Amino acid sequence: xxxxxxxxxxxxxxxxxxxxxxxxxxxxxxxxxxxxxxxxxxxxxxxxxxxxxxxxxxxxxxxxxxxxxxxxxxxxxxxxxxxxxxxxxxxxxxxxxxxxxxxxxxxxxxxxxxxxxxxxxxxxxxxxxxxxxxxxxxxxxxxxxxxxxxxxxxxxxxxxxxxxxxxxxxxxxxxxxxxxxxxxxxxxxxxxx
Amino acid sequence: xxxxxxxxxxxxxxxxxxxxxxxxxxxxxxxxxxxxxxxxxxxxxxxxxxxxxxxxxxxxxxxxxxxxxxxxxxxxxxxxxxxxxxxxxxxxxxxxxxxxxxxxxxxxxxxxxxxxxxxxxxxxxxxxxxxxxxxxxxxxxxxxxxxxxxxxxxxxxxxxxxxxxxxxxxxxxx
Numbered sequence: 001x002x003x004x005x006x007x008x009x010x011x012x013x014x015x016x017x018x019x020x021x022x023x024x025x026x027x028x029x030x031x032x033x034x035x036x037x038x039x040x041x042x043x044x045x046x047x048x049x050x051x052x053x054x055x056x057x058x059x060x061x062x063x064x065x066x067x068x069x070x071x072x073x074x075x076x077x078x079x080x081x082x083x084x085x086x087x088x089x090x091x092x093x094x095x096x097x098x099x100x101x102x103x104x105x106x107x108x109x110x111x112x113x114x115x116x117x118x119x120x121x122x123x124x125x126x127x128x129x130x131x132x133x134x135x136x137x138x139x140x141x142x143x144x145x146x147x148x149x150x151x152x153x154x155x156x157x158x159x160x161x162x163x164x165x166x167x168x169x170x171x172x173x174x175x176x177x178x179x180x181x182x183x184x185x186x187x188x189x190x191x192x193x
Numbered sequence: 194x195x196x197x198x199x200x201x202x203x204x205x206x207x208x209x210x211x212x213x214x215x216x217x218x219x220x221x222x223x224x225x226x227x228x229x230x231x232x233x234x235x236x237x238x239x240x241x242x243x244x245x246x247x248x249x250x251x252x253x254x255x256x257x258x259x260x261x262x263x264x265x266x267x268x269x270x271x272x273x274x275x276x277x278x279x280x281x282x283x284x285x286x287x288x289x290x291x292x293x294x295x296x297x298x299x300x301x302x303x304x305x306x307x308x309x310x311x312x313x314x315x316x317x318x319x320x321x322x323x324x325x326x327x328x329x330x331x332x333x334x335x336x337x338x339x340x341x342x343x344x345x346x347x348x349x350x351x352x353x354x355x356x357x358x359x360x361x362x363x364x365x366x367x
């Protein structure tokens with residue numbers, strides 16, 4: 001028989017093996033000095049550990065806890081619930097919360113089409129300007145003036161007429177600086193903020 | 194479950210849970226608070242306790258969940274227990290052997306403290322609370338093999354520590 005694995009030795013010392021295995025190990029130990037030494041080492045480790053724990057337990061008795069049972073009287077016990085309530089309520093509530101949060105995020109997220117209720121809009125002309133804030137009252141004017149200018153372009157006209165604002169913004173972005181300044185000047189009388 | 198039986202079960206398990214909390218949280222006050230909170234949780238939820246799991250298994254699961262929650266909440270520095278060493282000194286009259294024993298036990302305390310949480314929970318339940326490997330496996334919802342492997346690693350660490358620090362001599366008697 002091969003020498004005994006340390007885990008088996010620990011199982012042997014903890015009486016965790018079947019009687020048949022226990023006898024087999026005992027027989028091997030009687031023949032093998034190396035395993036006997038290993039066993040003696042582990043025995044020593046277990047004894048010291050047990051001594052330490054006995055001391056540790058002795059010096060750490062249970063703290064006073066009579067008051068806990070007195071506190072019980074003031075705390076209502078949770079009432080027993082049916083199986084399906086216990087196991088399905090939380091996942092169902094979590095799903096509902098996620099759906100609700102998704103809806104809130106969806107409705108509050110900025111849209112590419114500006115809402116009528118907003119006070120002003122931002123035109124971000126990457127090439128020539130940083131940010132130009134347009135008040136609501138000027139927005140219709142901007143649209144009218146700009147529409148006149150781009151009506152000539154048939155491809156764009158449809159999109160603008162049908163309210164494709166994303167396309168409309170792209171067109172604004174593609175104006176050169178002079179065109180944009182002219183447009184703004186006409187529209188606001190230089191009152192752009 | 195009637196209140197008399199509940200009180201009896203609490204009485205039987207209070208110190209075990211306290212020791213588990215003490216070893217895992219490494220702080221006396223935290224362990225005391227945690228033990229109280231664990232038993233309050235047990236009381237609050239006693240109606241959901243099902244007979245398919247034994248009371249000790251159920252209570253240990255609540256305890257470990259709470260202990261890990263507390264450990265995450267605040268990771269405190271290791272807190273030595275000076276009273277432990279005072280007591281050891283009182284118990285042995287020979288000064289040199291007192292010193293040796295003190296050193297040995299201090300070293301053991303440190304190595305137990307340095308075990309990984311999984312190794313430590315198995316070690317504490319096995320030695321402090323004297324639970325069987327089968328019971329520990331039920332509490333942790335792990336196989337007995339996994340639990341034993343944590344235990345073997347813990348014991349190997351303890352042995353290596355004792356050996357490296359020459360705190361006990363091996364093999365000389367054979």
